[in-house]
Amino acid sequence: MRTVEWRGKPVWILKRTPEMVASLKKTDGKVADADSKRNPEEFTPEYCRNEHRSIKPEILVAVGICTHLGCSPSSKFTPGPQPSLPDDWEGGFLCPCHGSTFDMAGRVYKNKPAPDNLQVPRHMYMGDTKLVIGKDEKGEA
């Protein structure tokens, strides 16, 4: 996972494995806002309001700031039982501050203090490999 800075915020760019993408089917029923319908203008651009919350299914672009009180969630990509996580953990992110958990698309799990999914900033691809953050076909964020 790479982290870049955008407007003073850390933005994660994560190339998900096929297993990580497949895990999103399993977390659909466990997350609070599976279709990114809450505050969509702020948190999820229209072209990312899908299960994987991205333009390309394998590439996640998300702001690495918890939507509760702004702590930095940690990567917990390995599925399975481990400290501070449920035994049926599918991989994702854990905010150590108050225990909010997010799946591999940054969707917050149900009954956690964080009210929203991690923010997906506006972004676009120029050609196959160049990613521009903070801007899309509709203009600058």
Ligand code: FES
């Ligand atoms: S800041 Fe992340 S759970 Fe409170």
